[in-house]
Amino acid sequence: MHDTSPLIALADLISSGVRTLDATYSQQGVPFPSLDGPYSPGPLDTDATVTAATQLIIAAAHQLIATVQQPVMTLLNYAPATCMTSAMGLVTDVHVPDALKDNPEGLHVDQIGAKVDIDPKKLARVLRYLATRHVFKEVAPDVFANNRVSSALMKSQPLEQLKLDKLRQYDGASAAALVGHMTDEGLRSNGYFVEFVRDSPKGVDAPFNLAFNTKASIWEWFEEPGNEWRGRRFATAMTGNYNPRVFMEGYDWNSLERGSVVVDVGGGIGTTVLNLAQAYPHVKYIVQDLEKVVGEPAQKYWQEQAPELVSNGIVTLQGHSFLEPQPVKGATVYFLRLILHDWRDSKCLEILQHLRAAAAPSSKLIVFDMLMPYACPDPAGPSPTPFPLLANLGIAAGGFATALDLQMMSSFTGQERTLSQFSALGDATGWKLESVKPGPLAAMIFYPV
Template sequence: MTSPLTALAGLISSGVQTLESAYAKEGLSFPSLDQPFSPGPLDKDPDVAATTRLIVAAAHQIIATVRAPMDTIQDYAPAMYMSATLGLAVDVNVADVLKDAGTQGLHVHDIGEKVDIDEVKLARVLRYLATRHVFKEVTPNVFSNNRISSVLVKAHPLEQLKTDKLTKYEDAPAAAFVGHCTDEALASSAFLAEYIHEAPADVDAPFNLALKTPSKLWNWYEEPGNEWRGRRFNAAMKGGGEHFPSTLFTEGYDWKSLKPGSTVVDVGGSVGTVTILLHKAYPHLKYILQDLEPVIGDAKKFWDAQSPKSITDGSVTLQAQDFFQPQTVKNADVYFLRLILHDWPDSANVKILKNIRAVAAPSTKLIIFDSIMPHACPEPGGPPPPPFPLLANLGLPIGGFLTMMDMQMLNIINGQERTLNQFVELGAVTGWKLDGVKPGILAALVFSPA
């Protein structure tokens, strides 16, 4: 039998050959790590993405396999320095300073002058990052952007970035994500162990301990002085949402089976980015978009710009509604929630789902678009395992991201990414039974009244 080490090496070798062949068919070479990122024709190719996931999973597992255990622990334990240095680089706009420096780079003295940081300390920070393949040290103390750091370049000119904090992260999702993770989330993570160990009854999440606030994250973002952080968070989430293909929603349920005029309620649907996808694909249905009053105000502007006729002809209705309050739309054919449940603990989700169940008709369907947390081990009746000897959840590319998101949810809002069984259990205690699941990077879980 092939040894785990040989099998992992084989996965990497065959995967690399597959990638290079795919790029060769397009007349391209595989992108260099030393060059700034440039969008290419294979960036969203599903086969390339699947091969990449296998390579990354195998590469991380082979490192964990061959490296001395203590070396791995010494890598993981001080990982906060990656967050701290990356956050600093984004905050002071290093990638933006290097944007026009080209591959020859810029001396740290000149970078330091532009970002107003001591060059010796800045060189230490950038060398730490370059050693981990974020930025490149071209010659001693001379740094340039590379494929990874170039995605941190923001959309506005450098002088505007320095003076206008409110708009700093607009149209810069990668920088916004880093900023959020390395600011309020990093500060909160220092209290994660205390929160789990002591479980203070009057504290929602580690975030509250770290920021010394009783407010939930969403309310904290609206407090004076934090508005720019709220804008940054929204920019990060908007960028994350754009990674989801529209087919996750338009093909996640058999919408064609609904009779003309059937009512579909988007519960907590923000401005309606998913509702508008469904409306364009299935115009025979009636849609009701629900969210809090301020969000519905933004939704009106969104629909006025994108599809004003949908509002005036009554095919789409915008409705202010708090999903913790009794649901006002009764007997709808479909209620759906997109990335709502992972924002809340079970106690809150019980209220949300019971409010919908109270007004559901026997034929009503509840659709939950959310991630399903896979176990790191094989599951009875679960999906086919990946190639030997990879972890059942594929490690870093799939399980790594979702377990990170799970910790992030716990850390800042006491939310949770859930396994399939946890979704089933949540449905059972709120009067819903699971009919089926369409898997994907966001799964579509379809429930009926129990």
Template sequence: MPNGPTNGSAGQLNGAYSRAGIDQLYQFSQLIADSVKKIDATLTSKGLDFPTLDTPFTPESEAARAFPEIRDAAAIIAAASAQLTATVYPPPMTVMNTAMLFNVSAALNIAAEAHVAETLRDAGPKGASVKELAKPSGIDPAKLSRVLRLLVTYNIFQEVAPDVFAQNRLSSFMDTGKSIEAILADPKGKHDNTMGMAAAIGHMSDEAMKSLSYLTEAIFDPVSGHANNFRDIAFNRAFKTPLSVWEFFDTPEQEYRLRRFGMTMEGTKNMSPPLAIVDGMDWAALGDNALVVDVGGGLGAQSLTLSKNCSNLRFIVQDREALMEPAKKFWTTENPEALKSGRALLQVHDFFGPQTVKDADVFLMRMIMHDYPDKDCVTILRHLRAAATPSTQLVVVDNIMAYACPEPAALEIPGAALSPPPAPLLRNLGEANSTAYLMDVEMMAITGGVERTVTQFRDLLAQAGWKVTRVHHGAPFVLSHQKIIAVPA
């Protein structure tokens, strides 16, 4: 441990001199320094550099993050940096700034709806004036400037001169890749056939943020706060509707939000390594013509990836009728031969009713269980269990929450236990692993759902007649690509 200065103000504990706080600062800084050295050594050996914030994103520029050892070291850096900042920053400012983070979400949504990233695409490092950036949407340039400056403060966009802004790595993820002319000609189709990241930002800073603003009232309601009825939650208060969020999306007035949400699911896939859905499951061992039923599969983005990497598989993508036409367009663009040959089928299905496919080799459920309370998940799972053959496998792809303390019961499940991070980091890696925890509260507000721990998954599946056989955690920072594999009990 490096030696710091011993004079000046020092902690006192029961009259004795204490250096516990200073020692912890050195621990955090040492973890960061050691992890940077690991990144340096790995990338130097491969002739690669680490991407900087001031360069726009391209898939090629992210090559450094493809290596597991880089992702592991980056997770330690992110966790240690966040905890170090929380330690050294004045506590009142930390709490106050955290309480005001909704301003950043609002700013992101304004920038997205004003098409700022698309306008900046061709401006290069010199950027564009806020007056130019405000033209496509017609909003007040002075207000847009204030919004963008807040985002720059959080490392999204750059301000290269007073009221002149340029793209950077983070802001480039807000770019749909479409021209301003194309967006203005078809506003409802802005996010169609895109990477989906801009769609995800729009969804989270619109439906989700509006719903979250009513979460306190919903939780403290003496009746609905305990009912776990997904038609009587914060979302319903925010949008003044008796419909579930899915029923709401299917109304004609919500066509834009529905189409945006469909691409949001594509965006969550693109937040992960390209083959994340392939990892952790021996798809080849299923044999030739094995049938994967993608339950609640949306457009079928996960099945699409499997179709391009596992030639032995067939697919049925099931979801609501409103998604069938968008899904058909999606597959026609991405893998038309699969649709034409019948290798991939699109099927209207309500997973709260009996499962109609009785010969599935795999029931695949990605980001479904986190949408619903326990009792509704049990209903869905029991229908799948009733349709399963003795050899059917259930693959649940979702966030697996970790407690911020030891969880001995996880040791009972193959693959479930994770090695704890080095002290003094939080057991769950804290802010570096915060996405699932943020989504957990978001699900509470918008769908009534839950992000669950591995033991909660095990117990929930057991209620519906499934037995967990193993867990695959995957790489750090991978959203909703941890896998729980179960078989009929």
């Protein structure tokens, strides 16, 4: 039993969280970022006190809305949520945030429409929908400007260049690339979600196959002629959406002896390894991925970022499918970052078996993946969150994991897993779970048995 009503408890959580934020920013002499200003990373973005307070505020605010809002209104807000996906997809695809880049005072929708080649009347409706949800702002009737949220969707090149070079339009813009992927392949796949889950159509691996009328996996499909830009967009999406701390601090990399070999299996263009190799250059790194990924996109990335790490042999880019036997035997560390969540259990077992067959007795396997949190407390323990919040903090923490889980079902045949599900995959392939470091991406360390 609790003395306070849920309504008052939620309001108190919001109030104390806001005071914590205010005090922390004041102590540092930094103003709290305005929703109206442009986005740029701030010194307190990853501060632990700020992160914890922010999560409580978001969890409590969402729960407060669900509590006070008439249930039918809640349903009617959620039901057309694909309008958000479509609207975000449009503005990302035609580069609206980029068109507004140098106009903090806003542009009339006729001017924006002319810049991005879109009918201004339709565009005004889309931008007003988004501005009502705090993405862009409507500064005067039909005059729109970027705000902190929409400016985070900007790409890295001038508008004219973006229009000219479809293949490279997302290069260097990981947030826009992830939004682009989710609102394009993700949205279309989700159109077949109900049919897939309800009817379990024979021979169909994912709603993606119904949406794009293909038997290919999304990885094979990315490689088909005409889809190269989408594959490249996906590779870019993987480059920057997690703070490097989650893997830098997930393992004691400093403890590795000189000349140890670390293999990033399915490492994309090598973003994770770039951070590691710059911090721990006494180790040799091999980034493995499909040929198309470790080919031109990865070469370009390393040329721009740190060509010396490749030329002096600290980093090697290697084309390899993790569904085939692992060519690097006895590596000190094999790691998989955001790989297992793309695949169903049977394929995860194949991937892990290949690594186990290549491992030396002293090798370690690190799996960086999100842990699926239940929305209810663990019956065996106390609730990890203050009354009356959900055990996974609702949208604040469980929101992304549960949404990504459904995206994995829609487009990838994969899923987000609980810790015991990861542990069971290890047990079935000769890898014993040794330790777990929780975080936005958990670091699960396995040893061979």
